[in-house]
Amino acid sequence: MNNYYKSCPFPKPATKKKKKKQNGWKDKPKRRCYYTGQPNAEKHELFYGNPLRQISIDNGFQVDLCQPVHALFHGRVNMEELKKLHIPDMFPEPLEWASEELKKLRQECQQSYEDRERVELGLTSEQARRSWMNLVGRNYLD
Structure with a gap:
């Protein structure tokens, strides 16, 4: 059947779908929760959605969380x-705590990314911010 498409006046293009990256399970026993220190932590991408999850994996915008905290996020x-778990300041509103923590972690990611861009590439603060905006599309520091 493949030879048929090669001989057509308009052959079918031989393109492949880009394989999506996933967080591996091989090193899961070695991971520790960021908040509790428990083993077997799961990786949580700080920026999610279709393209942002892949960007998070590529750039290391991830945090290791134990299963209950990951579910809370x-x-x-x-x-x-x-x-x-005895995490301070989580109660009485754990969902509010999780949203505040997620905001803090995203701000830390943006700050470290912009600092790295300034040091490694010699960009100005404005250029580093523009690079972040092109990558993620939202500013978390202002």
């Missing part, structure tokens, strides 16, 4: 499991 609350 995605909006699923299990109060019994969260109370066992």
Whole structure:
């Protein structure tokens, strides 16, 4: 069947879909939660959505979280499991705490990215900010 398409006046292009990157499970036992220090942490991409998840994986905009905290960052609350973790300032509103933490982590990512751009590439602050905006599309520092 492939030879048929090669002999057509308008042959079918031989393109392949770009393979999406995923967080591996091979090193999961070595990962520790950012908040609790528990082993077997899951990677959480700080910027999600179709293109932003791949950008997060490429640039290391990720944080290791234990399963209950990871679920909380995605909006699923299990109060019994969260109370066992003893994370300061999480209660009485764990979802509000998670959104504030996510905001802080995104600001840290942006700041470190802009600092790296200034040092490694010799860009000005404005150029580094423009580079961030081209990459992620949103400013978290202002």
